Amino acid sequence: MRFSRLRLNGFKSFVDPTDLVIADGLTGVVGPNGCGKSNLLEALRWVMGENRPSAMRGGGMEDVIFAGASTRPARNFAEVALTLDNSDRLAPAGFNDSDGLDIIRRITRDAGSAFKVNTKDVRARDVQMLFADASTGAHSPALVRQGQISELINAKPKARRRILEEAAGISGLYQRRHEAELK
Numbered sequence: 001m002r003f004s005r006l007r008l009n010g011f012k013s014f015v016d017p018t019d020l021v022i023a024d025g026l027t028g029v030v031g032p033n034g035c036g037k038s039n040l041l042e043a044l045r046w047v048m049g050e051n052r053p054s055a056m057r058g059g060g061m062e063d064v065i066f067a068g069a070s071t072r073p074a075r076n077f078a079e080v081a082l083t084l085d086n087s088d089r090l091a092p093a094g095f096n097d098s099d100g101l102d103i104i105r106r107i108t109r110d111a112g113s114a115f116k117v118n119t120k121d122v123r124a125r126d127v128q129m130l131f132a133d134a135s136t137g138a139h140s141p142a143l144v145r146q147g148q149i150s151e152l153i154n155a156k157p158k159a160r161r162r163i164l165e166e167a168a169g170i171s172g173l174y175q176r177r178h179e180a181e182l183k
């Protein structure tokens, strides 16, 4: 599985619909301070099910919606769509019946978030599990925030273990066991 496209609409500074094709190989995003590079990485995390506003540098989840500028009014919703190339058919069970997966998350003011996979309504948990099993995911070590390396060096052993578990692709199993124990 491979990220092949990222579309944003009303997400943070990306107020106008933005369509990024992610080609094979290494992709670099360059631009002046404040142009939205970190916002792009946050959009990736968010569409994969991130639910901590702090990871989005906000106080509440609705802070990801374009908040307005001197010349433009605020928006009422934000949407991010991530396309996965699944031509290798390595998507986890339940999601592996097509060559491409479109994961869409939309948040509307006062109405919260909704997720879709290929036009089908799904729960946040389904999307989180899809990525946890694929060893990417909102908490994946593949996504390194600004300042995160120094945090890692100073992290407690338990926190470091969670990172290794995500890399090993077993964090989805732990989540399921935890939920089974609660039932």
Ligand code: ATP
Pocket: 011, 012, 013, 031, 032, 033, 034, 035, 036, 037, 038, 039, 040, 063, 064, 065, 066, 067, 068
């Ligand atoms: P740097 O090079 O300094 O790391 P960057 O390219 O990573 O910069 P970002 O942090 O992604 O930049 O973008 C910051 C910009 O996004 C700021 O101008 C901020 O006002 C804008 N922004 C963040 N949230 C929103 C929002 N909800 N609505 C409108 N603009 C927003």
Ligand code: MG
Pocket: 037, 038, 039, 146
């Ligand atoms: Mg940045």
